[in-house]
Structure formats: structure tokens, C-alpha cells
Amino acid sequence: MQQNHHLIADHLSAGYGEKTILNDVTLHIPHQKISVILGSNGSGKSTLLKTFCRLLSPTEGNIMLDGKSLPTMKSKDIARTIGLLPQSSVAPEGIKVAELVSRGRFPYRKFMSPLTSEDYAAIEEAMAAMEITDLADRSIEELSGGQRQRVFIALALAQQTDILFLDEPTTYLDIAYQIEILDLLKELNHCKHTTIVMVLHDINLSSKYADYIFAMKNGHLIKEGTPEEIITADTIHDIYGINSLVIPDPLSKSPFVIPISSHDAAKGIS
Amino acid sequence: MQNKKTITLTFFGMLLLLIAIVLSVTYGTKSVGLSDIIDAVLSRNTSAYNVNVVRARIPRTLFGLIAGASLGISGLLMQSITKNPIADPSILGVNTGAALFIVTGIAFFHIQSKPAYIGLSFVGAMLTTGFVYKLASLGYGGPSPIKLAISGAATSTALSSIISLIVMPDSSVMTTYRFWQVGSIGGASNEDILWILPFFILALIVSLSLSDQLNTLLLSEETSISLGLHVNRTKALAALCGVILCATTTAMAGPISFVGLMVPHVIRMLIGSNHFPLILLSGIYGSSVLLLSDILGRIFGRPGELESGIMTALIGAPVFILIIRRAKVASL
Numbered sequence: 001m002q003q004n005h006h007l008i009a010d011h012l013s014a015g016y017g018e019k020t021i022l023n024d025v026t027l028h029i030p031h032q033k034i035s036v037i038l039g040s041n042g043s044g045k046s047t048l049l050k051t052f053c054r055l056l057s058p059t060e061g062n063i064m065l066d067g068k069s070l071p072t073m074k075s076k077d078i079a080r081t082i083g084l085l086p087q088s089s090v091a092p093e094g095i096k097v098a099e100l101v102s103r104g105r106f107p108y109r110k111f112m113s114p115l116t117s118e119d120y121a122a123i124e125e126a127m128a129a130m131e132i133t134d135l136a137d138r139s140i141e142e143l144s145g146g147q148r149q150r151v152f153i154a155l156a157l158a159q160q161t162d163i164l165f166l167d168e169p170t171t172y173l174d175i176a177y178q179i180e181i182l183d184l185l186k187e188l189n190h191c192k193h194t195t196i197v198m199v200l201h202d203i204n205l206s207s208k209y210a211d212y213i214f215a216m217k218n219g220h221l222i223k224e225g226t227p228e229e230i231i232t233a234d235t236i237h238d239i240y241g242i243n244s245l246v247i248p249d250p251l252s253k254s255p256f257v258i259p260i261s262s263h264d265a266a267k268g269i270s
Numbered sequence: 271m272q273n274k275k276t277i278t279l280t281f282f283g284m285l286l287l288l289i290a291i292v293l294s295v296t297y298g299t300k301s302v303g304l305s306d307i308i309d310a311v312l313s314r315n316t317s318a319y320n321v322n323v324v325r326a327r328i329p330r331t332l333f334g335l336i337a338g339a340s341l342g343i344s345g346l347l348m349q350s351i352t353k354n355p356i357a358d359p360s361i362l363g364v365n366t367g368a369a370l371f372i373v374t375g376i377a378f379f380h381i382q383s384k385p386a387y388i389g390l391s392f393v394g395a396m397l398t399t400g401f402v403y404k405l406a407s408l409g410y411g412g413p414s415p416i417k418l419a420i421s422g423a424a425t426s427t428a429l430s431s432i433i434s435l436i437v438m439p440d441s442s443v444m445t446t447y448r449f450w451q452v453g454s455i456g457g458a459s460n461e462d463i464l465w466i467l468p469f470f471i472l473a474l475i476v477s478l479s480l481s482d483q484l485n486t487l488l489l490s491e492e493t494s495i496s497l498g499l500h501v502n503r504t505k506a507l508a509a510l511c512g513v514i515l516c517a518t519t520t521a522m523a524g525p526i527s528f529v530g531l532m533v534p535h536v537i538r539m540l541i542g543s544n545h546f547p548l549i550l551l552s553g554i555y556g557s558s559v560l561l562l563s564d565i566l567g568r569i570f571g572r573p574g575e576l577e578s579g580i581m582t583a584l585i586g587a588p589v590f591i592l593i594i595r596r597a598k599v600a601s602l
Contacts, residue, residue, distance in 0.1 A: 089493060092489075092543035093543070155493070
């Protein structure tokens with residue numbers, strides 16, 4: 001099922017109303033890798049992700065999927081290739097977990113017909129991957145924040161897309177849930193070779209989990225590369241305007257950023 | 271996934287509807303027995319007085335059946351489109367818009383034919399829906415549930431004053447309007463039913479065919495789009511069905527409030543948010559509630575009768591308050 005998809009932003013600009021936020025970005029989403037888009041607030045990282053997921057129309061340039069521009073393709077065909085976990089998800093009141101996950105089958109549904117055995121298989125697989133099979137008959141209100149987020153990711157997985165975008169999937173979650181979600185995504189990328197692109201705020205988690213990083217600033221893509229290439233004191237300063245100390249993570253050897261505050265400087269540590 | 275509840279509720283609804291239908295043709299100022307109904311249905315013994323009483327009540331019952339289902343489904347569609355548990359044709363001002371156009375028709379163009387009522391009602395309802403939606407879309411954050419409810423209420427109040435302005439100076443218009451405005455299913459004729467039936471069937475079929483889309487629409491807009499749903503097309507089609515359903519009913523019976531609000535809300539609470547059964551059950555229970563309100567109106571209004579619109583408001587108001595207390599979340 002996994003195909004060799006090419007997803008490209010070609011001189012892409014986008015924004016809200018008159019205001020251009022994303023400015024002339026060209027990039028190629030790395031195939032079967034986990035990519036993270038880093039950037040300060042207002043850098044255009046969320047706008048970039050929203051434009052990839054058709055929530056915003058480009059004001060200039062194109063998003064190309066396998067050589068075709070997105071607006072020329074059928075909506076449901078795109079939905080079978082590109083999935084999204086938005087920043088905040090909404091569930092109808094009282095809905096059961098399994099039914100909510102089944103909503104992810106929408107792009108495959110035939111007109112006015114019940115769920116097929118393929119649909120059920122996809123739903124079960126998605127729930128198993130997110131380890132929520134036991135919660136199938138619970139209603140969504142009863143779940144914890146971390147469980148709920150896993151249900152919404154399962155909804156996106158039931159969509160069986162080769163490419164999955166996630167907009168800050170760990171926001172509002174405590175560190176245990178953050179690690180749990182990111183581990184599950186890593187597992188998904190490893191087993192199903194799903195291409196994952198996400199916006200994350202935490203630089204160190206990005207460094208730990210990403211294969212590839214896009215660094216955004218003021219609507220421009222300023223640098224891209226592996227965590228080792230991007231997570232350096234210079235680039236962190238370029239993106240966020242802060243001074244930092246970058247050391248190798250003692251466990252994973254990925255770069256680890258320690259921000260330097262003005263108090264540290266006063267004590268003469270840096 | 272909640273099949274058992276749905277089946278139980280369907281069974282109970284059919285039973286309730288059957289009871290409502292039988293009561294509606296038997297009970298009234300002149301009560302008749304079951305044997306008279308059978309005679310009337312089989313067209314036997316057509317000269318007997320009781321049989322004719324039953325035959326006279328059949329159009330009213332059939333009309334109540336269609337009108338109640340229309341209102342229930344219309345309310346459901348509006349709640350789903352706006353993701354607002356307190357949306358219904360009267361709260362969003364759609365009924366008042368239809369009423370204004372009909373009153374204008376009565377006062378200035380002396381309309382009398384049913385198609386003219388339906389046509390004007392539909393145009394009025396459509397324009398008001400568009401206007402309220404646009405009004406609620408102004409400013410930051412788009413048409414949120416709260417903004418929709420407020421624009422609906424404001425628009426409805428404004429339109430009501432215009433209606434008064436037209437109606438007050440002319441006593442003959444006032445008389446016609448007064449009886450239409452309270453919302454009664456009592457005056458329905460077989461001809462009326464033939465006029466609204468095609469609209470009802472069309473809107474019902476289209477709504478049912480939109481069930482999967484409506485299910486997807488209830489997720490966040492971002493998720494709907496990434497699932498490949500044409501969000502605006504779905505909303506427009508469903509709104510069109512909702513407006514057709516409430517406009518035809520309003521044209522014939524006047525604005526009947528609260529059926530469209532409470533029926534879908536209670537059903538949703540019981541069976542969840544799958545639209546195929548939701549649409550069917552909102553229809554079944556909408557019919558039952560309207561018919562039973564009509565029957566209660568005949569009981570409480572003796573020796574005359576109270577219009578069903580008054581009864582639904584009497585029953586509906588307390589339910590409305592309950593719903594608001596429950597729906598502090600203000601979204602589905």
C-alpha cells in the first residue's frame with residue numbers, strides 16, 4: 001500500500017486576508033521520515049502545515065502531490081494520501097471511541113452503504129496502533145487528555161494515509177503523555193513507514209524524534225537538515241533569538257539545547 | 271455502535287406514533303370508536319355521521335404527521351450545520367422571515383393560493399437564513415454558535431416589528447394573520463398535503479443521503495477538510511433541506527416552535543450522533559410530539575380547541591430551559 005509519494009511546496013506563499021505569513025517557501029517532504037517544523041511564534045510553521053492540509057489556499061505557488069497540484073485533484077483522493085491531526089480536535093457529545101475512529105473512513109465510504117470489512121479492519125488496526133482497543137466502548141468525555149489525543153490520532157490513522165501531518169500533537173499534555181504519543185508515532189513510522197510531518201514547540205523533543213528538521217522564521221524557510229545540522233547554538237539563535245548551549249544528549253547522542261538566561265550570564269556561567 | 275438503543279427507540283417511536291394517529295382521528299369535540307376508523311379507512315358505511323367525523327380528521331392527522339417530521343428534521347439539520355444545540359428554525363429567525371414574506375403577500379398582494387404561500391415562505395426563509403448566517407459571520411472567529419443564536423434572535427425581533435407594522439393598521443389582514451400566526455394544523459386540507467408532500471419527500475431523501483457527510487461535519491472543520499469533505503457544499507445542501515422543510519410547514523400551519531429544538535436534542539442525547547438514525551427518529555418523534563400536542567390542545571381547549579403551536583410552546587418552553595442548562599458547553 002505504501003507508495004513512493006512526492007509532496008512538494010513550490011514557491012509557496014499564504015496568509016490570512018491581506019496579511020502574508022508564509023513567504024515563498026520551497027521544500028520537499030522527506031519520504032518515510034519524521035520531519036519536524038521548528039520556528040518561533042508567528043514564524044509561519046502552522047500556516048505552512050495548514051496550507052499543506054488544504055485548510056488555507058496558497059496566495060502564490062503550489063503544493064504538488066506526485067506532480068499534480070492539489071486543487072486539480074479530487075478531495076477524497078487527497079484524503080486517502082494526506083491525513084491531519086489538527087491542533088485542537090472536536091468530538092460530538094457522547095460519541096463512543098470506536099465510532100469516532102470510524103469517522104476516519106469517510107474518504108473510502110461508498111454512497112449510502114454501511115462500513116465494509118475493510119473499514120472495520122482499518123479501524124481495529126488504528127485502535128491497536130494507538131493502544132486504545134480496550135477503550136472502544138467508552139465515551140470520549142470519560143477519557144484523559146492523553147487517551148483522547150490517541151483516539152484522535154487513531155481517527156487519522158483509520159484514514160490510512162501514507163503521509164500524516166500533526167499540528168502540535170503534544171500541546172496541553174504532560175511530559176509522560178508527550179513521550180507516549182511521540183513513541184507511538186515513531187513506532188508507526190518504523191512499522192508502517194508512514195511519512196510524518198509535525199509542528200512541535202519543544203526543541204529537545206524535536207531533536208530526539210525527528211529525522212529531519214525545517215527551521216522557519218518570519219515566513220521563510222531559513223534552514224533544513226538533520227537535527228545535528230540544525231540544532232546548533234547559531235541556528236537556535238537565528239530562529240528564536242536566544243543564546244544557548246548545545247551538548248549531546250547522553251542517551252541518544254542527539255543535540256540537546258540548554259537555553260541561557262540573563263541570570264545565568266550574570267552569574268558568569270556562560 | 272449503539273444499535274440496541276436505536277432499535278428500541280425506533281420501536282417505541284413507531285408505537286407512540288401509532289397511538290398518536292389513532293387518538294388524533296378518534297379524540298375531539300366528537301369522539302368516535304375504533305370501528306368507525308376501520309369503516310372510514312375501508313370506505314364502508316360512508317353515510318354514518320361518525321365515519322364522516324373520522325374522514326374529516328384524516329387530513330389534519332396526515333398533515334400533523336408530515337409537519338411534525340419536517341420540523342424535527344429541520345431542527346436537527348440546523349443544529350448539525352451550526353454545531354449549536356440550541357438552533358432551530360424559530361431561534362434562528364427563519365420562521366419569522368417566512369412569516370414576514372407571507373404577511374407582505376397577504377397585505378399587499380392579497381395572496382390566497384397555497385403555492386403562493388409556500389413560495390413566499392420559502393423565499394423569506396431562505397433570505398433570512400442567509401442574512402442571519404452572514405450577520406453571525408461578521409467579526410472575529412466566524413459564525414460561532416453563540417453569535418448565530420444572537421443574530422437569529424436580533425433578526426427575529428426586528429422582523430417581528432416589521433410584521434406588526436404591516437399587520438396592525440389593517441384589521442382584515444390582522445384577522446387572516448392572527449389565525450395563521452398561532453400555528454395550527456387544524457385547518458389542513460387534502461390539497462395542502464399534496465402541496466407539501468413532494469417537498470417533504472425530496473428533502474427527506476436528500477438529508478438521508480447526506481448522513482455520512484453530516485457525521486463528518488460534526489468533527490472539527492480541519493478534520494472534515496482533511497477527510498476530504500466538501501464542507502461548504504454539505505452545509506449549503508443541508509441548509510437548503512432544512513429551510514425547505516420548515517418553510518413549507520410554516521406556510522401551511524404558521525410558525526410552530528420548539529418541536530425542531532427539543533425533539534432532535536433529546537434523540538441525540540439518547541442515541542449519539544449518527545445522522546441516518548437521527549434523521550429518521552427526529553422525524554418519527556417530531557410527528558408524535560406535534561400530533562400529541564394537537565390532541566392535548568383539543569383536551570385543554572374544550573369545548574373548542576387550543577392550536578398546536580400554543581401547545582408545543584407550552585410543553586417546549588420548560589424543555590428549552592432544561593436544554594440550555596445542560597448545554598453550557600454551547601457546542602455539540
